[in-house]
């Protein structure tokens with residue numbers, strides 16, 4: 518394959534045939550405009566988009582559109598998006614249109630990709646064949662650096678592998694980033710002295726384009742061992758800048774806040790699959806893709822395919838660690854692992870810090886639920902001699 522093939526679902530309006538609608542997308546995103554150009558030079562034709570197929574699907578149609586590789590500027594993800602996910606969403610002749618997937622040729626996939634990926638992250642933590650358990654510090658905003666660090670310490674003592682800031686916490690005055698990183702890393706060192714276990718803490722360095730690398734470097738100077746970025750609000754280019762910066766040699770955790778504005782409507786917007794592919798190219802090491810039983814909307818079939826976009830062999834890119842997060846608690850661990858498998862990071866915020874006996878007990882309960890699954894025992898059975906899990910299931914149940 519030499520060109521880009523974009524997959525769209527669409528529904529034309531009543532004045533437009535499916536073929537005309539697909540052609541309108543191909544023209545808008547390549548060499549056309551709303552009317553024929555009397556001035557068009559012949560040599561421009563080689564850049565015309567080509568409608569490869571149109572077929573009925575549900576209430577609408579699926580089309581594959583071929584965009585000549587030459588239209589794209591290699592390495593420029595924002596420009597890729599302006600073609601495959603650009604003006605087409607506003608075309609009046611389409612009532613709805615959704616980018617469901619995109620295939621890039623090797624010539625346009627020359628990125629470094631993840632520096633760590635699943636294996637690299639596992640290597641840092643010394644884990645094999647088991648899911649990682651992570652937590653989002655809660656309350657998501659408002660804590661001082663010292664109290665954030667205390668929550669992190671409790672979570673680490675209870676056995677989590679991974680701790681992260683929430684997506685809305687960056688460098689606000691109530692919790693300046695530099696102070697927070699220093700405080701959290703100091704308490705994680707304390708926990709490590711006690712447990713012997715290394716824990717990763719992803720500090721959210723999301724910031725404006727011209728400052729994000731500098732912010733990440735400041736966090737690293739203060740001992741950060743993982744970075745986090747809100748990729749859709751900062752942009753894929755921001756993630757790429759972090760991943761390709763020679764001085765940044767820690768994993769990058771990628772949060773997808775705002776994605777549902779694009780992904781949620783099954784007939785319109787951008788599906789998670791193209792987002793997952795772009796994050797992998799741009800260098801994310803871990804990416805939220807959703808849950809099968811959590812608090813956000815879910816579609817297990819799509820989620821499994823999204824996770825495969827992160828993990829299947831693809832141009833030599835390292836596999837990205839998929840993250841299931843949002844409304845999880847120990848009673849939901851079995852459903853998540855049974856469907857998603859064990860190459861996954863399970864994150865719980867409320868499902869750890871809301872434990873009746875506090876954060877450390879909540880972390881233990883999550884780890885116990887994972888152990889129960891790995892040993893092939895139901896959570897309720899395992900809870901009979903694991904009090905933290907028992908208390909969690911008593912409060913939240915198992916569904």
Ligand SMILES: O=C(COP(=O)(O)O)[C@H](O)[C@H](O)COP(=O)(O)O
Nearest residue numbers: 653805807842843844845865866867
């Ligand atoms: O803070 C949380 C979850 O907290 P809690 O565990 O308390 O619900 C995350 O922002 C969501 O995971 C986002 O969803 P997604 O990861 O699917 O984008």
Ligand SMILES: [Mg+2]
Nearest residue numbers: 653657683684
């Ligand atoms: Mg959050």
